[in-house]
Amino acid sequence: MTDFAPAGGDPAGRTLRLLELLAARPSWPAAELAARLEVSTRTVRRDVARLQSLGYAVESRPGPGGHYALRPGHRMPPLVFQDDEVVALVAALRMAEGILAGDAAHRALAKLSQVLPRRLRAVLDTAAAGSENAWGDRESVDPSTLAVLLRAAERDLVLRFGYRDRHGTFSRRRVEAVRCVYARGRWYVLAHDLDAGDWRVFRLDRVREPEAGEPGSGDRGRPAEDLAAWLATDFGRRPGG
Amino acid sequence: MTDFAPAGGDPAGRTLRLLELLAARPSWPAAELAARLEVSTRTVRRDVARLQSLGYAVESRPGPGGHYALRPGHRMPPLVFQDDEVVALVAALRMAEGILAGDAAHRALAKLSQVLPRRLRAVLDTAAAGSENAWGDRESVDPSTLAVLLRAAERDLVLRFGYRDRHGTFSRRRVEAVRCVYARGRWYVLAHDLDAGDWRVFRLDRVREPEAGEPGSGDRGRPAEDLAAWLATDFGRRPGG
DNA sequence: GCGGATGCGGCCGGATCCCGTCCGCGATTG
């Protein structure tokens, strides 16, 4: 006996089937979905809510002719990349995988390949199979950490985190982030240390549990007039205050 | 907005994530899947059975080295990007842009951003706006060069190219490419030099006008038994013959 | 060929949740 009813009364399987249905047709009235899935419309509503909470953009329209539909962005049209764009993406992934913790980049590329036309998918697979990262023993950065810092940098948010400096000393920091910078094979965050009252550069692989807070003053100038030039030349001279 | 682990304890979401994991990597041992999904291996088995009963070709192998694998070529439900995946893509691009010539990676990301749902596009744009590459003065590699070498490496093709070694001497090479490797912030190609009759490592930024030709003998062994370990330790000791 | 690693699936029990029903609300259409 197959432990699981033929996907009939099983919420997980049914939700997956609902997703497939939504992807297969532009729109569905609730009653029809309910009939297909052999549940009540109330349950369809619940399943739709579940999909939405998982990140799927399921839209609905009330009134006569009402329906559910998967927003077009999710039935991704086949992405027409140029060959060099695909190769660049694979190369970028390979360069990143020594530093980014976890396999988020891999998963992203796998999903991307799902929506590529066959020829481009072949290009992607070939490129991935012919390459390797041999720089993998570096301190790695968690993408979710990176996400918090990138967001804080873009919005000039006040940021709190724990930091272990090059001597192994642990401290808690309050800073206003300005920019996340990749340089010399590492990620750094350039920030104004609110406690030290001065500019600091922190290595991202030493940042622990960052939390973005309220917007900072934002208007405290920059460590140099020409930020780009400063980054290219002086960057990293004072790693981690 | 730290929506990284979508609905952890929910069977429907978990099954979907399982499908994504299976699609993202050739194979997984059950224990690893269980750890990722934060459930017991028993539950992983149940979820796999569910996917199979829904028609997804999940294969398994018992015994040492056992694993689960998704047979390719199967239609997949639309997969939605997670925040950390989008961030990883942006980060990878930033890391790559100091080395990849041209703007292929940027164009790819721009195209991608156009088909992303609004929220994810915001994540992508924020991440892109908050980051920078300050390692841009490196010798760069043309993605189309990379494409040729990656293809040659994957298929064991004979490769011809011009090469300018570290002394500035220019020569023409005939090699059988084995692997393109990113290490220490640079791209290299590991190859068997047909003229020198020995293994060589070439820096990709010194390769000019590569041309892939007929398949090579393919069967000439490897520079070391354990290629991965060799790459991680000895790699690059003989840069560019 | 033997032992260990790994996957398979049955079984159980308790905690969880799921689902159908009922209902009033809001949005849209004509």
Add this chain to the structure above:
DNA sequence: CAATCGCGGACGGGATCCGGCCGCATCCGC
């Protein structure tokens, strides 16, 4: 304005889920 359709709260009985445990099958290395 009235009908249609989606929305979501409340509720209670019952199905499901999950972890743990078992013995079994399969595959690999020794």
